[in-house]
Amino acid sequence: MTRIAIPDDSPFGLANLPYGVFSTPGLTPRVGVRVADHVVDLTIVDDVFAAPSLNPFMAQGHARWVEVRERIIDLVSGDIDGAAVHPVGAVTTHMPFEVADYVDFYASEHHASNLGRLFRPGSEPLMPNWKHLPVGYHGRAGTVVPSGTDIVRPSGQRKAPADAAPAYGASRRLDIEAEVGFVVGAGSPIGAQIGVDDFDQHVFGVVLVNDWSARDIQAWEYVPLGPFLGKSFATSISPWVVPLLALESARVATPPQDPEPLPYLREKNPWGLDLDLTVSWNGQVVSRPPYREMYWSPAQMLAHMTVNGASSRTGDLFASGTVSGPDRDQRGAFIELTWGGKEPIEVNGAPRTFLEDGDEVVITATAPGPSGARIGFGEVSGRVLPAR
Numbered sequence: 001m002t003r004i005a006i007p008d009d010s011p012f013g014l015a016n017l018p019y020g021v022f023s024t025p026g027l028t029p030r031v032g033v034r035v036a037d038h039v040v041d042l043t044i045v046d047d048v049f050a051a052p053s054l055n056p057f058m059a060q061g062h063a064r065w066v067e068v069r070e071r072i073i074d075l076v077s078g079d080i081d082g083a084a085v086h087p088v089g090a091v092t093t094h095m096p097f098e099v100a101d102y103v104d105f106y107a108s109e110h111h112a113s114n115l116g117r118l119f120r121p122g123s124e125p126l127m128p129n130w131k132h133l134p135v136g137y138h139g140r141a142g143t144v145v146p147s148g149t150d151i152v153r154p155s156g157q158r159k160a161p162a163d164a165a166p167a168y169g170a171s172r173r174l175d176i177e178a179e180v181g182f183v184v185g186a187g188s189p190i191g192a193q194i195g196v197d198d199f200d201q202h203v204f205g206v207v208l209v210n211d212w213s214a215r216d217i218q219a220w221e222y223v224p225l226g227p228f229l230g231k232s233f234a235t236s237i238s239p240w241v242v243p244l245l246a247l248e249s250a251r252v253a254t255p256p257q258d259p260e261p262l263p264y265l266r267e268k269n270p271w272g273l274d275l276d277l278t279v280s281w282n283g284q285v286v287s288r289p290p291y292r293e294m295y296w297s298p299a300q301m302l303a304h305m306t307v308n309g310a311s312s313r314t315g316d317l318f319a320s321g322t323v324s325g326p327d328r329d330q331r332g333a334f335i336e337l338t339w340g341g342k343e344p345i346e347v348n349g350a351p352r353t354f355l356e357d358g359d360e361v362v363i364t365a366t367a368p369g370p371s372g373a374r375i376g377f378g379e380v381s382g383r384v385l386p387a388r
């Protein structure tokens, strides 16, 4: 038997307990929980965790999420079988869940206004619908990849406004989008709507997302149906799913919503979240996006996603859209940070705009916990490889 040392200031203390899928040289992939600098093999708690995915557990629903969390707190705060405890540095993490459908929203007013100015100069930055509904699109679930996966530079059609015709080639304007993703645990049948105040009954947890974006491909292809190949080549997520149950102390009001949204989008107790993100480019922090600035809450996103009677499923991932704050160094995409590539920023002493082959981007986040310690989300990382 052993006892896990949990420093008081650990971002992975008893208030957090994020779930992930891990393996070791001797163990096939299975579900574990991160506790300080250790991973506890949850197959000692229940067989549902022997699966290489969180989906079977998530599908058991909110009452089970609460009950199992209490059991894990008891288990890891006392003496525990040492064979079930692995140093985090000795495990490999994998995709934590099977992505069912993937939706990406556009919930930051700062980001949407900046992109409107960059993509549609001369017209109103926000479209007339933007303050009435959380704008989103359906993305590609099959190309959601775990943190650490290399990102091959995408190729496709590019056409700058001055070009007479499109050309095929590797993207020259490869970008990131720092986002927060919400994982549906308990779905809803076709024909049903998820009420805006039922969010916590359906959403199991939260991950960090990097929605890699090829701006030159996107700018040419997106009219009028929205993002397609400029974003579908890869979306990276962090390995640890922070339970929504761990984020009670991170809840804040969303910014004032004017005009008042339609009744199905009105929350009794809004699900704004006070997460602090960082974006590092080749090891240098270049941005600190504040999630609390997001106009639409994830509860409003889920209510909107199902208001037409579309079903939702265990493993559905919906992302917030790029998190950007009002200040320049709070922007969650390089197209905004460098104003369309016209205002380079200095990274390790060199002027930079979009991503070059070999670049690495790491996104992290923390949130206030119930005591002094912060809740950690770990990180989502990826390195750019040359086009094929």
Ligand SMILES: O=C(O)/C=C/C(=O)CC(=O)CC(=O)O
Pocket (backbone or CB within 6 Å): 104, 105, 106, 107, 108, 111, 112, 115, 116, 119, 177, 179, 211, 213, 222, 227, 231, 320, 321, 322
């Ligand atoms: O305004 C546009 O035409 C394009 C917007 C995006 O690229 C944003 C997107 O993917 C959603 C987001 O991350 O906010």
Ligand SMILES: [Ca+2]
Pocket (backbone or CB within 6 Å): 104, 177, 179, 211, 321, 322
């Ligand atoms: Ca996005």
Ligand SMILES: [Mg+2]
Pocket (backbone or CB within 6 Å): 210, 211, 212, 213, 231, 232, 233, 234, 235
């Ligand atoms: Mg993407």
